[in-house]
Amino acid sequence: MSAPVDVVRRFCALMAGRDAEALRPLIADNAVYQNVGMPASDGVNAIVENMAAQFAMFPDAYAFEIVNMASDGPVVLTERLDYIQAPDGSKPAVPVMGTFVVGDDGKITRWTDYFDVSLTVKLLQGEDISALVPCSAHP
Template sequence: MMSTNTTLVSEFCDLMVKRDAEVLRRFFTADAVYHNVGMPPAVGVDAIVENLAQQMTAFPDSYEYRMVNLAGDGDVVLTERVDMIRTPDGIKHGVPVMGTFVITGGKISRWTDYFDTALLVKMNTGEDYSALVPQSS
């Protein structure tokens, strides 16, 4: 049985396929922080929504999170996902991502994603990276 916090994060991740950053606003505290490790963090709900909108615009044909594993302990929810994006060359790629969500008062107050940035190079050069991508449920 999923906890309230894991249900919240699951619902949030499922809504990514709608590619509407504004729909996701309600999930965040006003002072939330989103950090895609290796890039500057977005601080505050407005900055997070703007950041997500930019990501969705960069990949206009596909943007989806496929959950592999979801675990929660108190106010922390961990996700192992395959984030699906279609690049301008028309290929749909799966990017393995580990995410940490901290929930405060029923909303996401901190979201940190970790992924292998070298994998993006492999995608862009056509190298076979399929062994690096876990199978989603």
């Protein structure tokens, strides 16, 4: 069995492929996924469906860059820059904090993302958000 941080790293790496079905093996049947402030997706089928819809909204770009990661047992915290394509074709980064809980079977049982929804709205409206995104350089 893989360590929880390895499961989360693999999951985040798969996001760039924009293939929701590729995520399925890493998600527990009874998992819950939620972008805070939006309704939760309950169960692996709902999560895969949600991700497929997100990938369809952004067909040319979708990737997670892990800036920092910390874990305590089954809980893995990620500071990420998530890249999606803006209307002008650019691929700016949206800062996201994520919590993943990995079960004993090596599958994600809970995934919760916290981010500034208004920042994403600005991006989708074509605003330049580059000055609003923290630097990803490590000290």
